[in-house]
Amino acid sequence: MTNGRALVTGAGGQDGHYLVRWLLAKGYEVHGLVRGVGATASPDEALPGLHRVPGDLTDLPSLVRAMYAARPDEVYNLASMSHVSNSWATAQLTTDVNAKGVVNILEAIRLYEGDHVGRVRFFQASSSEMFGKVQEVPQRESTLPWPRSPYGVAKTFGHHVTVNYRESYGMHASSGILFNHESPRRPVDFVTRKISRAVARISLGLQDELVLGNLDVERDWGFAGDYVEAMWLMLQQDEPDDYVIATGETHSLRELLDTAFRVVGIDDWSRYVRQDPAFMRPADAGLTVGDASKAREVLGWKPRVTFEELITMMVEHDLAENRP
Template identity: 65%
Template sequence: MPRALITGITGQDGLYLAELLLSKGYEVFGFMRGQNNPKRELVEATVPGVKILTGDLTDLSSILRALETAQPDEFYNLGAISFVAYSWENAHMTSEVTGLGVLNALEAVRLYSHDDAQKVRFYQASSSEMFGKVQTVPQKEDTLLWPRSPYGVAKVYGHYMTINYRESYGMHASSGILFNHESPRRGPEFVTRKISMAVARISLGLQEHITLGNIDARRDWGFAGDYVDAMWRMMQQDTPDDYVISTNETHEIREFLDLAFRQVGIDDWAPYVKQDPRFMRPAEVDLLIGDSTKARSVLGWEPKVGFPQLVQMMVENDLAEQKLNLA
């Protein structure tokens, strides 16, 4: 039975990845912060087959202890402070967890593996936010990185450190440069889930409007459940490498609003949407669109859920949740 250790198990990617690995017969260990983590019950309810280990990406010794317990064949580092807007308010903490946390994870794997650097295969969750002020359209694996947020900068550090450990120690370390991916499990602070929840509540008369920032920003949105399959495929390759994972399409937030409101029978969303400068980024990323040709050809991966289906899935989920709360 293969064994896997997942940091960031409480996030949407961690939950979907755990489900995928369990379905493939893995023994799965989830690494999370603190004994009283409020999301522990969510993990236990969603993926009851996962064995939970506590620790912190900022504490190298706790990662080593988790490795000794889990004895994994594959280590998926999904842990991060991942809300971009928050990273300006807490740049230091974001750098510690999202950046230096990667170094701690890599070093722990190196020390645990001793002389056999191939023993544990390592996956790093890189991000399209690393491209920031994009230099080419679409963005590929060799596109110049120009991050526009403390989060993006921290992800660049982790990305290059993963490459450095691969080249320096011969580790099987790969990075997935994942473009925006969403799901009903996305946190409510993210704009897509913020919209789907608000649309559900507005349609039920529980909310009057939604306040957003830049609704002209364009993103390459996919389904998180599809993207974790790409992570697993990277770990099955004989040679480690870096891959852009994307739908190769871009959509404005306005389009997300169009589809979400239409799902509840509202064609004109303008009366329900307000904009507030407080929700604007200090340095905006205007356009992200990936080129996942390499992943499609080498990994045999392709997204299965399209943009309209993704929006429909999220709104239907939030409608069901809100109706359940009313019952």
């Protein structure tokens, strides 16, 4: 299914940027959902081939209109309230977008399809945050979810309602259980980009210190550009299904700091980094590391960018962006 039509929610975000670029390179006509009257403004000026369609995940009628405007073969739901730490302060909005919003986009597809069930293929961006208080290591598609944040709870609902619509209505609906994936396009309030930007600025004499929370947190970090390929591959399968997308490796924040500071020639970063309890989560996730063997075997997918290459890429981007 190439040279088709796609509708992408969250097209202006990190994942949306890489996915839209991927789809445009495949010859797709790509439509990006844009909230409100801002549909005439670009969510990302680096994506000139993107068609903008007005709509809001919290408003079902606008999503139905977007479906008829875009007439997509594939729908990728990447939009979300994506900051885990902030989800305690925005629990209701996080639920409205990350949980109820999935119901709305699935309903819009169902209403648009009518009797032609399966005509539109749907991808839901699920999250490793669903596993939270991990019940097994590594985590796979069958692992019991135990979310530890409002974000994780909402993502768990969105994941299961996608399965429910697939089983109840026969929709071609798949979920990618995405483990942490980063890039130079990550907003600076995410810890990986906060670190890469701070390291670059410290090396340039523009910043004195970097304040973080728990340095012993370990995560399975991959490159966002690799992960969007897996999203696309899921919708090329004859049968819809759910897949863990991960590197299968874990690294601590201390390792991330080692790698990032090494890029700028600093071996001892301890005098630049300060821990502050204010940056600790009320309830943090456990050791999240994904088993992506199913994606490897069925989709033929595997990550290409290593952890060291990813962090180097991010620091070098921030060095270029912050040099006078």
